[in-house]
Amino acid sequence: MSDGDAAEEIMRATYRALCSHGYADLTMQDIADESSKSKAALHYHYDSKHDLLCAFLDDLYDRFVELADDAGGEDPHEALLALVETVLENPDDDREEFETALLEIRAQAPYEDGFRDRLTRFDDYLIAELTGILEAGVADGTFRRDIDPADTAGFIVTVLTGTSTQRVTTGRPVECSQRMLTDYVETNLLAEPEGLSA
Template identity: 25%
Template sequence: MTKADRALETRERILTAACEVIADIGFENVSMRKVAEHAGVSKALLHYHFDTREKLFAEAMTHSFAQTGTDTDAEGGSVPAAVVLARILRSMLPSDAELRQDWKLWQELWVRAQRDAAARHLAVDLYDQLHAWVGGAVERGIASGEFAECDVAALSTLVMALCDGLGIRLMLDDPRVDLATARSTIWRTIAPTLAVDPTFPEV
């Protein structure tokens, strides 16, 4: 392993540790020392890669986002657009332990974004990427004839708003909303616009 490979591996380990610690105790309670200990590195090495908590938080959010839903079309274009969109919806809801951790990070970002301009810009940028991710799946379905022509931007915004609202209810363990209900509610809402079966696809 080269020096560059070792540095990249260390950076990834630190970011993974930061995500776990922030999700566990909240950003306001996080110290660089706690992250270093969790990552199994020295505080000096942590500061070599990230000189402030704020930069570490931003990189951790970006890292967490990059890991979400990367396999929605692992088959290389052979999967129906409806299935790809359903997989994206699955990735945007707190449906397992890893995604619940991602949601905790998002919630930390929402809080910080109210008080910090850099966090606000980061949140908007990540939402832009989500918007493009959802919109890309919809555009693909329209191009293939699987979906009806529609306002892609408006539908993408609707999908994200539904995921945010229902995702919060899931994070609260609200007994009125379980994962199946959240998925089916979103799909039934967008199905008429896309002219597809209102039953959430098997993914």
């Protein structure tokens, strides 16, 4: 088995173990039990559970970027809404358990630099993507010229993060937030058609 194959197996095993045990109770043995590797073999690749989870967050980031890049959209308006929809996509049962475990990891970020740096990377990427979409929309007349793309992107990411957290902690569905974000985009961001402005 190549190093790449071994790493992928460990990442998949980590995902399954997080779904089953959550972050707080997770052990290297739990991850080993979900793979063909021994606990000693895991320690050959990663010094500690913390190091393995940092690598897991790096792997998640790569998958997230790939997913976001595939969100599509014919124009800046559609691209913005497609990216929002991708981030808020309703998870299946396994993904729900995983998102709960990921929230536990997020809760450790204030105390764990490795976690905080990687979670910040997610937010920075999403803000940059949204900023680029908004800038393109301002340039081609889709969005109003007086909006600040970076500030608007930061606001949207804050709403998306809060919505995902509420889904995990209270079971609140995302549809209301998604609908309100769509209304916000269409009411506050879209440029008025020519000839209709005051």
